[in-house]
Amino acid sequence: MQLNAGCELTFDAQTPTPLILMLRPRSGAGQWIIREEYQITPAVNVTEFTDMYGNLCQRVVAPQGLFSIHFSATVQTADLIDVSPGAPYTPVEELPDSVLHYTLPSRYCQSDQLGDLAAQITEGTEPGYDQAEAIRKWIHENIKYQYGTSDASTSAVDTANNRVGVCRDFTHLGISLCRALNIPARMVVGYLYQLDPMDLHAWFEAYVDGRWFTFDATQELPRGNRVTVAYGRDAADVAFTTQFGSMQLNDMKVWVDTAQNEELESEKKSEQAPTLSTSVGSNNQDSN
CATH class of the missing domain: 2.60.40.2250 (Immunoglobulin-like)
Structure with missing residues (x-):
């Protein structure tokens, strides 16, 4: 789209x-x-x-x-984001050099303090994609989305304790829980079509089976039609x-x-052949 x-x-x-x-x-x-x-x-x-x-x-x-x-x-x-249930965990020793830093704690993502919670959430889950999805689902079901409940200093540990926040906080918690399991995870910010209420948005990506996959704990189901603006370790980046x-x-x-709608109006006014209006793709697979 x-x-x-x-x-x-x-x-x-x-x-x-x-x-x-x-x-x-x-x-x-x-x-x-x-x-x-x-x-x-x-x-x-x-x-x-x-x-x-x-x-x-x-x-x-x-x-x-x-x-x-x-x-x-x-x-x-x-229109769609890639999903891959059962995709295997990528061992740390096989990670690209440029991905390694996404396994480490960062300013807002204290993964070294959330190991027990990560283990509890993913107990009995196959290592890899299924663990990241279990984390996304747990956050969606257990953290309340509410404006005005966090600020620029709120960290993943704060969100885990308070069980409330906004997309930034959901994302920091998802990143931290993945990293606690040695799954590289990074923050993504941009736009999401039909987000309600409309705002700039944040989600996370986890690196499993040799590539990045998109996870958005604010949404019940996987949704495409995203415009990515930036990647980083957490909100500080x-x-x-x-x-x-x-x-x-x-x-x-x-x-x-x-x-x-704009395209249709433009086509009515122009006798030129329409340009290609469909494409396929997945999230950015650059490891940076």
């Missing part, structure tokens, strides 16, 4: 403030960027780099006063904006809509 996804952020900077932005998705196995638009007001110099996880990052300095960022893209997404100074976020809007 083709999706129009984007966000608009409005800030008020008390002083000129350096920013790192992470808003541009990349084309990959599960998505193709057809069109994108980036607007920054007032206009400032922008430089772009690729971080150690392969994410596209932009550096700007916001001037004092109101500052807005508008990003939108049309993306061909995979995948912030959409990182500011270095006094700056307040005044407003944020997020949207994900189907682009099919």
Whole structure:
């Protein structure tokens, strides 16, 4: 499915403030960027780099006063995500070098403190994909989704204890429980079609049987039509904006809509042959 996804952020900077932005998705196995638009007001110099996880990052300095960022893209997404019940565990000694760091504890994912819970959840489950799925299902059934119950300092241990949180917290807990079983796991942030309520979204991927698989503990069943923006160890690596100074976020809007209606209108107005509007794919298999 083709999706129009984007966000608009409005800030008020008390002083000129350096920013790192992470808003541009990349084309990959599960998505193709057809069109994108980036607007920054007032206009400032922008430089772009690729971080150690392969994410596209932009550096700007916001001037004092109101500052807005508008990003939108049309993306061909995979309608389904790959599932593979019974896929075997990949032994640590066989993991690619670039995947090893996803087995370690990180700032928000204290996997070294959640081994007992991970073992309890996955007792009697075959090592590998089935363990990751058991973790996803347990979080979905046992952690309450509720806004305003966590903040930027909430960790996986906090969520395990409090049994409440939002997608960020569900993801940190899933990552931590997988890592506690020596299953590499990473955080993914982006957009999900028909997410309710609409917002920027987070989920996790686990590395089993020599590849990455998608798991989303906020959803009852596997869902495709995702637009991935960034990968990382946890939320510290995948912030959409990182500011270095006094700056307040005044407003944020997020949207994900189907682009099919626009395509139909465009075809009516054009005598050109329509472009290919279907694709197949799975989540990004880059091991970074």
